[in-house]
Amino acid sequence: MAEPADGAPPGGEEQSLLSHLIELRSRLIRALLGVLIAFLPLAYFARSLYHLLAEPLLQRLPAGGSMIATEVAAPFLVPFKLAAVLAFALALPWVLYQLWAFVAPGLYRHERRLVAPLLVSSTLLFYLGVAFAYFLVLPAVFRFFVSVAPEGVAVMTDVGKYLDFVTKLFLAFGLTFETPVAIVLLCWSGVVTPAQLAARRDYVLVGVFFVAAILTPPDVLSQTLLAVPMYLLFELGVQAARWLVRHKAAAENAVQPQAPG
Numbered sequence: 001m002a003e004p005a006d007g008a009p010p011g012g013e014e015q016s017l018l019s020h021l022i023e024l025r026s027r028l029i030r031a032l033l034g035v036l037i038a039f040l041p042l043a044y045f046a047r048s049l050y051h052l053l054a055e056p057l058l059q060r061l062p063a064g065g066s067m068i069a070t071e072v073a074a075p076f077l078v079p080f081k082l083a084a085v086l087a088f089a090l091a092l093p094w095v096l097y098q099l100w101a102f103v104a105p106g107l108y109r110h111e112r113r114l115v116a117p118l119l120v121s122s123t124l125l126f127y128l129g130v131a132f133a134y135f136l137v138l139p140a141v142f143r144f145f146v147s148v149a150p151e152g153v154a155v156m157t158d159v160g161k162y163l164d165f166v167t168k169l170f171l172a173f174g175l176t177f178e179t180p181v182a183i184v185l186l187c188w189s190g191v192v193t194p195a196q197l198a199a200r201r202d203y204v205l206v207g208v209f210f211v212a213a214i215l216t217p218p219d220v221l222s223q224t225l226l227a228v229p230m231y232l233l234f235e236l237g238v239q240a241a242r243w244l245v246r247h248k249a250a251a252e253n254a255v256q257p258q259a260p261g
Contacts, residue, residue, distance in 0.1 A: 027098040034094035039087035046079035050159070053082060053166060056138035060146050061155055068156045078159045085167055089130070093123050114188065114244075122181045125233075129177030130170045132229065137173065138166065141222045172215040176230050183237030187245055194242040197234075204234055 042049065051058075054067060069075045088095075096119050104112055149155050186192050197204070212227035 024102060027102045031091075031095045031098040034091040034098075035087050038091045039084055042083040042087050042090075043080055046083040049086065050079040050082050050163075054159075054162065056134070057142045057157060057162065060139070060142045062146070065155055067159050067162060069160070070158045071160065074158070074160050078163055082163055089127075092126070096123060118181055118184065122178055125177040125181065126174040129173040129175070132177070133170050133173035137169065137222060137225045140225065141169075141219070144219055144221050169216070173226065173229075176211075176215070176226060177233060179230060179233040180237035180240055183234065184241050184244055187241035194238050194245060197238050197241070205231055208234070 058067070069078075100115065100119055104115070107115060146155050183197065187194055187197075208230040209223065209227045212223040212230065216222040216226050
């Protein structure tokens with residue numbers, strides 16, 4: 001029996017699907033092992049890490065104030081939960097590399113040139129967003145919350161609730177700082193153009209404050225601290241997309257065959 005025209009053996013599609021599934025499983029196992037390797041040393045310092053995470057609140061509690069645990073196992077489990085979250089965050093470059101290694105063979109050369117820098121920049125922007133939230137947003141937010149507590153009300157936050165609150169805030173700021181990457185991808189794929197985005201700045205300005213109101217606690221300060229960087233990152237993404245579109249157009253023009261004279 002003759003082989004197909006493309007040289008693939010009979011049943012090639014099934015074998016290809018099976019090989020892709022095996023490769024995906026291998027990449028997932030490697031990603032999970034990377035998270036586990038990062039988790040083991042972090043688990044040893046879990047209590048110290050939680051104390052470091054709680055510093056923005058502890059420093060702003062009234063004299064004699066402290067955090068509390070309303071569940072029996074919370075003092076033991078919550079620090080390990082924090083260690084697991086940090087392990088995934090630290091292993092994020094390795095996880096993204098496994099994702100990149102899985103999809104790279106199916107990409108064109110110019111796509112691989114774009115995806116690799118985007119993975120690196122998206123990781124750095126996510127870390128930058130988390131750092132922005134920890135060093136600038138959390139102190140301002142907790143200072144505000146403690147200052148508005150009614151007289152006679154002792155501010156004592158549960159350790160588990162605090163971790164959930166901080167994790168959501170970190171995730172919100174980390175994803176928000178991915179705005180330039182999202183804009184570059186949209187413009188590169190042709191969904192929208194930089195000129196169209198620039199013409200809608202007024203809508204974007206309103207939109208970022210609306211998104212900030214949803215993602216942050218219900219106070220004007222934290223909403224502003226998220227909305228302002230989000231808008232600045234939008235402008236940065238538009239400028240980066242303009243450069244990318246010009247570069248892409250120049251590259252396409254350079255490879256077009258010249259018409260015979």
